Amino acid sequence: GFTALPVVDDDGALVGIVTEADVLRGRVRPDPRSRPAADRPDPPRAVGEVMTVPVVTVRPGTDLAEVAALMVEHGRRALPVLDGDILAGIVTRRDLVRCLGRDDAGLAAEVRRRLALLDGPGHWTVVADAGLVTLAGHGSGPGTAASLAGAVPGVTAVHVTPGDPPDPDDAGPGR
Numbered sequence: 001g002f003t004a005l006p007v008v009d010d011d012g013a014l015v016g017i018v019t020e021a022d023v024l025r026g027r028v029r030p031d032p033r034s035r036p037a038a039d040r041p042d043p044p045r046a047v048g049e050v051m052t053v054p055v056v057t058v059r060p061g062t063d064l065a066e067v068a069a070l071m072v073e074h075g076r077r078a079l080p081v082l083d084g085d086i087l088a089g090i091v092t093r094r095d096l097v098r099c100l101g102r103d104d105a106g107l108a109a110e111v112r113r114r115l116a117l118l119d120g121p122g123h124w125t126v127v128a129d130a131g132l133v134t135l136a137g138h139g140s141g142p143g144t145a146a147s148l149a150g151a152v153p154g155v156t157a158v159h160v161t162p163g164d165p166p167d168p169d170d171a172g173p174g175r
Contacts, residue, residue, distance in 0.1 A: 004078035006087055007051050014080055014087050016051030023050060057082045058091065064153045068096055099153040104128035111149045115139065118148060131156035138162060 007016040025044075044050045056074045058067050060083050070079060071093060078092040102110070108128040115124045119139030126149070127134045133149050135142070135158065142160040149158045 003092065004090065006055075006080045006090055007047055008087060012087065013085060014055055014057065014082065016048070016053045017055050017078070017080060018047050018051040019077065022052055025050060055080060059083065060088055063151075064096060064099060067091055071096075096153075102154040104130065107131065107133060107152060107154050110152050111135075111155065114148050114152065115145060118144070128155075132159065133157070134159045134161065136161040 004017055004019040006014055007018055009015050056070055056076055057080045058070065060081055062081075067079060071077065078090050080087060081089040081091055105128070108126045111128070111133055112124070112126045115126070115135075123139035124135050124137035124145060127136075131154060133152075133155050135145050135149060137145075139145060142162050146158045146160050149155055
C-alpha cells in the first residue's frame with residue numbers, strides 16, 4: 001500500500017527515496033522484436049540502483065500550500081519530512097487531499113480548537129460553510145483570530161464579527 005519509501009543509511013540519515021516508478025523502471029522488458037536481447041541491460045537489483053536522489057524534503061512546520069507546490073514543481077507524489085536531520089515521516093498527496101477535503105464540521109472543530117489554545121474556550125463561535133469560516137466573538141483580536149483560522153487547511157476565507165459570541169445553546173450544525 002506504500003507508493004514511496006524513504007531510504008536511510010546505517011546512521012539513519014536520509015539518502016534517497018524509492019517510489020513505485022523507481023521500482024518499475026527497467027523491470028518491464030521491451031518486446032524482444034524491437035530491441036535485441038544483447039542491448040538490454042539487466043534490471044537493477046538493489047534499492048541504491050533505483051532510488052531517486054537528491055531528495056526533496058520538508059520540515060514538520062512546512063505550510064501545506066508549500067508542500068503541494070513542491071510536489072508539483074518536482075513531480076513528486078511524496079516528500080520525506082525531516083526534523084533537523086532525523087526522518088520524522090513522509091507526506092503524500094493523499095495526506096494533502098485528506099487535509100484539504102475536510103467537511104465544514106471538521107473545519108469548524110479545528111478552528112475552534114486552535115482558537116481555544118490561543119484564548120481559552122468560549123471566546124469565539126465558529127461557523128464553516130463551504131470552506132468560508134465566520135468567527136463571532138472576542139479574544140486576542142479579530143486579526144489574530146482570522147490569521148489563525150485562515151491557516152487551517154481547507155479554509156478558503158475568514159469573516160470576523162467582533163462582539164460577544166452567540167449563546168452556544170443557539171448553535172446549529174458546523175458551529
